Amino acid sequence: MSIVFLSMLLLLLALQSWRAPFPFRQGDYIPHGITAKLEFERIDKEETEKAQILAESSVPYWFRHDSGNLDSLPEELRASLGDIARADSIEKLGDETRRDFGLSNAIPVGLRAEEAAQRFGTDKPDERFRELREAVVGQDMAMAQVRIQALVDDFGKFIEPLNKIGVIDPETVKRLEITPDKRILVMDEDVTEREGRAMLLPNVRLQDQLNDAGVLGIRWEEFPTLTKEIRPAISHWLYRRAQPTLRYDQNATQLAKAEARDSVDVRMKRYLKDDILVNSQTHLKADDLELLRDEYQAAEATIPWTSRLSRMAIVFALLLVLTWLNGFYIVLNEPKIATDVGRLVLYLSAIVFTAFIARLGSFDPLRAEIIPLLTISLLIGVAYNQLLATLTAFTLTLLLTMSTTGRLDHFLVLLATQTAGIIPLRKVSTRTTLIKVSFFSAITFFAVSCGAAVVETQSLQEVWDNTNFLVMSAKGAAMCLVAGYLVAGTLPFVEQAFGVVTDMTLLELSDPSHPLLKDLVRLAPGTHNHSMSVASIAETAAEKIGGNGLLIRVGAYFHDIGKMLKPQYFIENLQEGGVSRHTQLNPAMSTLIIIGHVKDGVDLAEQYNLPQPIIDLIEQHHGTTLVEYFYREATKQVECQPDHRTDAEESSFRYPGPKPQTKEAAVLMVADACESACRTLTEPTPKRIESLVNSIAMRRLLDGQFDECDLKMSDLHIVEESIVKSLIAVYHGRIRYPDARSA
Known part of the structure; x- marks a missing residue:
């Protein structure tokens, strides 16, 4: 007796009998609409998402600065100027050198032709070559090396700000869609803590740095060797040869975005009593179901514990009646279970476990309660007899329906499906029979589901046009097949556990x-x-x-x-x-x-x-x-x-x-x-x-x-x-x- 009483208490817990049923499911037809039963608040996901996206978009991109990429530029310039000094005409210059100094028709990456011509004078290559060579060689070829050294020394000092500020890759700017007014954060390569210097795009983009107002453009006058005539060529060479020093740090950026997103307070939306939650003559969608569940949770939160205890007492009384019915049958017809403590414990444990799993899997989007229900019904039908299986199916289905949807159509679909599987179990001579039985149950599930929906909507066409309902019904039918295979696979273990032997x-x-x-x-x-x-x-x-x-x-x-x-x-x-x-x-x-x-x-x-x-x-x-x-x-x-x-x-x-x-x-x-x-x-x-x-x-x-x-x-x-x-x-x-x- 104590075992039975303990099982009843466990069933009360497994079914969460202190909660009211939630009667709605995705795809349900709502003929008259649904209004709020009480005033409640819920998270406004749309507004919260907008605020989070806005917070993320305000987070600057993080970059790591490695100035080592610029260290070799002075020596590279020395070599390029040497090529200029040794060539007495532009035709004798190598193609690479001509492109570096803008002495060809090639357009630098990231610039338009008009912009390149305006910045570097690429439209007059011969004239630019003569001016550049004159600045390097002058009147005396013997003084070329001295002049080159002076140019290189001034150039090294000229680009010193880049070692501190850095240079961004134009392709990165394009890929990340960084606008001129968008801040970025720069930290040195060897820094471990996330602390950076705020920069605007013009501060780190080389073409902007070389502008007259740029960090480099304002320094030309400080270096007399970098005369006005050769500045376009030097600028063009620098633009082509300077490697980006700023590397995009995706991890740091994503971490900062996540922190910004998490810092946003959720936006709440208030619903007043009698506000329309779902319009009439519609089918419940996922968003509608979520709104109704929030209202259900708000209503549950207002229920006092006295009311919850009263509900538990009512469910317990129902359990007493069902236990008496099942126990009366078992004592009269299945004395092996009634007199064998081990078998009784196993039977009751299977009931409690099935109720727990079925309720757990009964809600959207799973809606898989038919798998454990049909599985236990078929197992009991094979291991014992059809009448005990039917009685068990009725008991479990009634308890589960009361604790989940509380709807008659839900109860009928589940019970009819299990009954359809139990009826052919009189003789199960092969495991294939179980698969056939589950197929029969699957057809019953789909047919009864559609029939119940037609009765509810009063329209066959309405049911046929409801794609979501048909998909969910087909999904439930497929789960019946899963239950059949599950029974066929676990039957040997069940036989050993229950101490029974099947015809198979x-x-x-x-x-x-x-x-x-x-x-x-x-x-x-x-x-x-x-x-x-x-x-x-x-x-x-x-x-x-x-x-x-x-x-x-x-x-x-x-x-x-x-x-x-x-x-x-x-x-x-x-x-x-x-x-x-x-x-x-x-x-x-x-x-x-x-x-x-x-x-x-x-x-x-x-x-x-x-x-x-x-x-x-x-x-x-x-x-x-x-x-x-x-x-x-x-x-x-x-x-x-x-x-x-x-x-x-x-x-x-x-x-x-x-x-x-x-x-x-x-x-x-x-x-x-x-x-x-x-x-x-x-x-x-x-x-x-x-x-x-x-x-x-x-x-x-x-x-x-x-x-x-x-x-x-x-x-x-x-x-x-x-x-x-x-x-x-x-x-x-x-x-x-x-x-x-x-x-």
Whole structure:
């Protein structure tokens, strides 16, 4: 009782029963619109996003400055001026040098033709060459090196501001779309802390630095060697040869943008009571659903704990009713669950876990509650029976619907889908059947969803035009298929956990190529033949009284596997003319060997991982019956030797049991004994067979072998009739044919 009560409390927590249901889902049709039930505020995501974007856009780009790129410029200029001095005409200059000094028609990167001509005079290359060469060579060629040195020295001083300010790459400016009024932040290459100098684009763009008002343009007059005539050529050379010193630091910039975005306060939007949240005759979109959920959360926040406790009490009362209904059925029809604490805990744990997972996955955008619900329903249907599965499905669906949407159409769709999957589970002989069942459930999910939507909208065309609804319905149908594959894959583990065996497993075990059956044929062929006969007889009898015929047939295949460890001690395995080994043993020792085949069979079954129901049949098929032949032999010996009276105690000649716990085990016991005994009849006429079967059944009944199972007297009578018919069919009479001489 405490386990059940604890499960109820866990269900209350798993379903969050203190919360009201949220009835809306994406794609729902809203015929009359939705208004606010109370005044509430919510984050205005659109305005907040705008403010965050604005804050990000105001963050300057970060650059790292490496002045080392400029160190080689003076020496490079020396070499270029040397080329000018050595050439007595522009035609003798190399192409690279001509382009560097603007003495060709090439346009510098980042400049238009008009701008290049205005800045550097690129439209008069011959004149510029003569002016530049005259400034370098002058009247005396011997003084060229002195003049070059002076030019280089002044040039080095001229570009010193660039070592502090830096030069930006024009391509970076274009890629980042940096405008002239946009600030950038510059920090030295070796600085680890994010502290920079604020700069405007004209301060670091070389073409602007060379303007008359630029940081370099205002310095020309300070250096007399850099005359007005050669300034355009020197500027052009510098523009082409100077490498950018400012490297864009994306990490620092993104970090600064993130900080700016995070610093923005969220913008709130207020809704008054009765404000329209969703217009009429529309389908709920994701934004609408989010707005309604915010209103729901605001309403939930105003509910006092007294009201929440009242709701929990109501849900608990409903749980009591459902628990009583389920418990009443389980006690009457599934005593294995009711009396076995382990199975009960496992069953209740599965219910609680399914409820928790189903609620967790029931909300948009997942809406995957059908997967755990259908999975547990199919598993219980396969492991136990359809009625228990249907009852479990009803209970879980009702509780889940109450805690999520609270809508009748939602309840009907889920319950109909599970019921459609449970109905075909009467016989599940292959795993493919489970996939077919899940496909049937998928069709039901889609059809019932569409039907419920048509009833709600009163328009088939409206449903057909709602693409989002159709997609979600198809998604739910696909999830039914997922549940089918999930059941097929987890079924072996579920069988082991619940201690049950399905028809699929039984059919796999009935394969003659099973190692134990192959060994039985090889080592104990007589026992194998007996087992096959018992299987056929017992299966027919079990089905007559509503038992599991397949289970008893497979159990009969394995019920005597313990005999193959000592096959020669069992008469069915003796060769014709062979002598029984029991003639050399006393009755007590022979009894131990005979009884031992049950324990040996159980050990072999466990070693080969046979299901527990099969092991139970092996263990119970003799119950606590008496090994009558050797008991009588022992009694005869005691009559001759009275001092050994204790050697003939009846308890020493009985199987250890347990007695049959199920009707299948009881049927197997009777069928096994009758098939063996019938082989001893010299003339197995129908009357003799009937008398023999009745005698064996009555002895087992009077011996109390059926006291612990649910076999009724009417069932026993039906079993007797079935076994008699089967044995008569086996031992039917034949016409004696004349031999060759009489013919």
